[in-house]
Amino acid sequence: MERQAMVERFFEILITGDRPTARRFVAEAESELGRAEALVTEVFWPTYELIQKLHREDHLQVLNYNFATRLLRWLVDQNAAKLRQAPRVNRSVFAMCGQSEGEELGAQMAIDLLEGAGFDVNFAGGGVANDEVLARVQDEKPDVLLAFCSAASDLPSIRSLIDTLHEIGACPNLQFAVGGGVFNRAEGLAEEIGADVWASHPLELVESLVSAPNQRANESQRTVGRTRRTKAKAA
Helix, strand or coil: CCHHHHHHHHHHHHCCCCHHHHHHHHHHHHHHHCCHHHHHHHHHHHHHHHHHHHHHCCCCCHHHHHHHHHHHHHHHHHHHCCCCCCCCCCCEEEEECCCCHHHHHHHHHHHHHHHHCCCEEEECCCCCCHHHHHHHHHHHCCCEEEEECCCHHHHHHHHHHHHHHHHHCCCCCCEEEEECCHHHHCCCHHHHCCCCEEECCHHHHHHHHHHCCCCCCCCCCCCCHHHHHHHHHHC
């Protein structure tokens, strides 16, 4: 089945809350795509983005939105156990996201792929106060602090967190990564708040963190995220 048609069909199933049909669809899609990872990147994530877009634009009833997000979350959970696990890369990630069910669902897909790529990940979800995050970061010293699928209302907190970490000099080797959510809807926002790495979707996030572990916002030449991909297209 053509990918766009697959996404549209999956969307129609999800908004009805039809669990048996959704299970059958996913089994068929996995058989066609061949890998659990491809199911995330080519079906789950684009369908998730469609659901979120229609919800933001008030083109999706609350009941249908709730059906879709809960059912997709259940399927994402089941698929996570099938993801191939690469050898550990000895890099740790402390991750957080927006507070809504939808934002946590999007972040979970990124977390699942990061763990499959060999990262050690702790996922706090949304609504965690900055002082708790700062305490955790200073105590555990993760390699990456990730805010994926954040909402616009989270931006002041994220900006303050980055500024505070720089001001107090805590964990100077910490890499701050963002992506999805509000960062996909506002071009240049990730750079503006001082993120080191940014990505539009989970697979890009994994590729960026794997390929450029030392990337920092104060470097004059960026090599990851949107800037890297924009340059590649221009070439």
